[in-house]
Amino acid sequence: MRYEAPNSVEAAVDLLAATEGAYVLAGGTDLLVKLRAEMLEPDLVVDIKRIAGMKDITAENGGWRIGAAVSGAEMGEHAGLLRDWPGVVEAVGLIGSTQVQGRATLAGNLCNASPAADSVPAMVAANATLRIVGPKGSRDVAVIDVPASPGKTTLAPGEFIASVFLPAKPEHGGDAYLRFIPRTEMDIAVVGCGVSLVLDGAGKVSAARVSLGAVGPKVMLVEAGAEALIGRAPKGDALEDLAAVCSAAATPIDDKRGTVDFRRHVAGVLARRATEIAAIRAKGETA
Amino acid sequence: MSQIHVTTSINGDATEFLCEAEDTLLDVLRDRLGMTGSKEGCGTGDCGACSVTVDGRLVCSCLMLGAEAEGREVTTIEGMATGDQLHPLQQKFIEMAALQCGICTPGILVAAKSLLEKNPDPTEEEVRYWLAGNLCRCTGYDKIIRAVMETAADLRRAS
Ligand SMILES: Cc1cc2nc3c(=O)[nH]c(=O)nc-3n(C[C@H](O)[C@H](O)[C@H](O)COP(=O)(O)OP(=O)(O)OC[C@H]3O[C@@H](n4cnc5c(N)ncnc54)[C@H](O)[C@@H]3O)c2cc1C
Ligand code: FES
Ligand code: FES
Numbered sequence: 261m262r263y264e265a266p267n268s269v270e271a272a273v274d275l276l277a278a279t280e281g282a283y284v285l286a287g288g289t290d291l292l293v294k295l296r297a298e299m300l301e302p303d304l305v306v307d308i309k310r311i312a313g314m315k316d317i318t319a320e321n322g323g324w325r326i327g328a329a330v331s332g333a334e335m336g337e338h339a340g341l342l343r344d345w346p347g348v349v350e351a352v353g354l355i356g357s358t359q360v361q362g363r364a365t366l367a368g369n370l371c372n373a374s375p376a377a378d379s380v381p382a383m384v385a386a387n388a389t390l391r392i393v394g395p396k397g398s399r400d401v402a403v404i405d406v407p408a409s410p411g412k413t414t415l416a417p418g419e420f421i422a423s424v425f426l427p428a429k430p431e432h433g434g435d436a437y438l439r440f441i442p443r444t445e446m447d448i449a450v451v452g453c454g455v456s457l458v459l460d461g462a463g464k465v466s467a468a469r470v471s472l473g474a475v476g477p478k479v480m481l482v483e484a485g486a487e488a489l490i491g492r493a494p495k496g497d498a499l500e501d502l503a504a505v506c507s508a509a510a511t512p513i514d515d516k517r518g519t520v521d522f523r524r525h526v527a528g529v530l531a532r533r534a535t536e537i538a539a540i541r542a543k544g545e546t547a
Numbered sequence: 548m549s550q551i552h553v554t555t556s557i558n559g560d561a562t563e564f565l566c567e568a569e570d571t572l573l574d575v576l577r578d579r580l581g582m583t584g585s586k587e588g589c590g591t592g593d594c595g596a597c598s599v600t601v602d603g604r605l606v607c608s609c610l611m612l613g614a615e616a617e618g619r620e621v622t623t624i625e626g627m628a629t630g631d632q633l634h635p636l637q638q639k640f641i642e643m644a645a646l647q648c649g650i651c652t653p654g655i656l657v658a659a660k661s662l663l664e665k666n667p668d669p670t671e672e673e674v675r676y677w678l679a680g681n682l683c684r685c686t687g688y689d690k691i692i693r694a695v696m697e698t699a700a701d702l703r704r705a706s
Contacts, residue, residue: 263551263568263614285612292610293591295569305568307615333604357680358658360592362604363611445679446593 265307269393269422272306277395277418279304284420286329287363289356290372308420317341322428325391328421332361345426346541347435347454347534351382354439357446367421373407376449376474380407382437384471384479385454388426394419404471407478430467433458434541436534439473440526442517449474450518453506453530457489459542465489470502470531475510475523482509485531494539502535503528555616557582558626566613573597575613576623584624584653588682595681598654599623605661607680624653627660636660636698645694647685655681659695667703671696 266272276282282304285291294300308314314329317338324341332352335341341349355364355378367390369377383403390401395418403424408414415421435456441447452473460466470485484505492498512523540547550565557580566575573590576582576599588594590609597608600622608623627634636656639645646652655678662669662677669677674695675688683691 261568263612265614265617285615287610288612288615289592289610292571292612296571296590296609305612307612309615331604356592357595358662358677359595359598359605359607359680360610362601362606445676 261302262304263307264304265310267310267312269311272308272311272420273393273395273418275304275306276420280417282306284308284371286365286368287331287360288368289360289364290368306420314422320425324426326366326424326426328367328423329365332364333358335366336361341426344429345386345435347437347456347538348379348382348386348388348426351437351439351452351454352379354378354437366424370403370406371413371415371421373409373411373413373478374448375407375410375476375478376452377479378437378439378449378452378473380479381452381454381471381473382435383424383426383454384481385437385456385469386426386435387456387469388424390421391423391425392419393422398422400425404479404481409477430458432460432542432544433467434538434543436537436541436547438530438534438537440530448517451475451510451512451523451526451530453527453534455531455534455538457494457535457538457542459494459539463493463543464491465494465498465539466491468535470506470535472506472510472527472531475512475527480509482506482531484509489535494535499532499535503532506531551614553614553617555618556620558622559620564613568612568614570613571609572599572601572611572613572616572621573608575616576608579613582623582625586650586653588650588654593680593682594651594654595658595678596651596654598657598681600657600661605658622657624657627656634660635701636663636695639694639698639701640691643690643694643697645686645690651681651683651685655683655691659698662695663699663702667699667706669696669699 283302285307309329314327439449439452454471457468468486468489488501507524507528510527537547586596588596
């Protein structure tokens with residue numbers, strides 16, 4: 261294995277494009293585990309942390325551009341991100357321990373392509389986009405379009421994610437992410453749910469995005485969930501309807517951490533609870 | 548394949564080493580630099596016995612390549628005492644018997660020190676969450692948590 265730490269995007273793309281079996285190294289909290297287990301035997305590892313801008317969080321068009329090497333711990337210390345997208349910050353903050361937080365990144369979580377990745381449903385709910393760079397230049401892509409199947413992404417050879425963009429927080433908007441795990445820390449989501457919504461002057465939902473993780477081969481955007489909420493106050497029957505469509509949309513597997521029935525049920529419960537939290541935040545209150 | 552030459556700072560000392568691309572920082576510390584205070588419990592980020600700080604951030608040295616340390620500032624358990632003078636956390640762990648076999652102790656001390664630098668007055672819950680990535684098979688955690696809380700209180704009184 262070769263290790264390279266280029267200091268420009270172009271040099272990184274050249275290295276990745278020229279070598280079959282090359283892997284990007286961001287925080288390494290997935291990659292190093294796989295190296296050790298010999299699940300991967302890369303010819304080349306390209307460390308992107310020395311590229312200018314990869315560690316920056318910058319304001320852009322009212323939203324935030326987060327460099328691909330920014331760690332969960334750094335996001336959790338950023339007042340602007342906490343104010344605008346607390347659900348995304350909470351989701352990335354759930355990844356692993358303090359030590360893992362010191363290194364883990366959003367793009368690494370996404371590109372590892374685990375169906376249970378915690379930050380991914382939150383990014384989908386927030387309608388985040390990615391700036392992907394590669395041999396053909398750069399392109400912006402919605403988060404939902406990157407995971408292909410467990411362990412696989414839609415990135416082409418030579419491409420990598422340079423940054424994640426969280427759009428401007430809508431006025432009277434709020435987001436939230438919840439996961440269910442059998443413990444209180446350090447576990448893999450049995451179900452995860454991200455919700456982002458906007459309230460109108462009458463307290464009714466005018467826009468919403470509802471996403472589910474760990475209940476299918478990849479993250480899903482539940483359009484029917486948004487439809488159950490839009491035009492209604494986020495309480496009572498609207499939440500019951502939301503829960504029912506989320507349970508129906510889930511396509512989980514049975515495994516040692518949860519049965520199909522349990523996961524479907526929890527998908528509905530988490531959608532309801534995350535919506536309640538997002539609505540409190542949309543009113544400008546803290547939750 | 549030629550080895551990678553890395554220049555870094557470890558516990559404030561300028562340090563150079565040669566390593567293979569696949570060597571973790573933990574491999575380098577233990578096997579190339581003879582700094583065996585950091586322990587390998589799992590090698591997969593679960594136990595925290597290998598905890599060090601890099602540029603002030605607490606990380607698992609088993610989940611970082613040695614080559615990544617180029618130009619960084621690394622601190623390990625070996626940098627915790629000042630000469631013969633133990634760090635207050637080390638002293639308190641001995642007084643309160645917050646260890647049994649001791650395998651987890653270096654990692655827990657490094658992690659607890661990093662917490663108290665950030666938050667000198669943590670609640671018990673904050674200590675427990677901060678140390679959730681440091682596993683201990685012996686103590687049942689209670690003495691560890693109490694030792695960290697008491698050290699924090701002592702340090703606050705002293706400052
Ligand atoms: C103890 C422990 C607990 C964990 N707990 C959780 C948890 O609770 N929830 C959870 O979701 N995950 C968890 N994880 C998994 C992991 O920490 C996360 O997936 C993390 O976000 C990965 O980010 P990274 O930067 O470390 O990725 P890396 O390991 O650097 O990379 C992961 C993969 O993505 C690729 N990649 C990285 N960055 C880019 C990029 N910019 N462009 C293209 N490809 C890229 C790499 O080549 C690699 O294939 C845990 C891991 C450990 C060790
Ligand atoms: S040895 Fe690094 S976390 Fe266990
Ligand atoms: S004292 Fe033995 S593992 Fe903690």
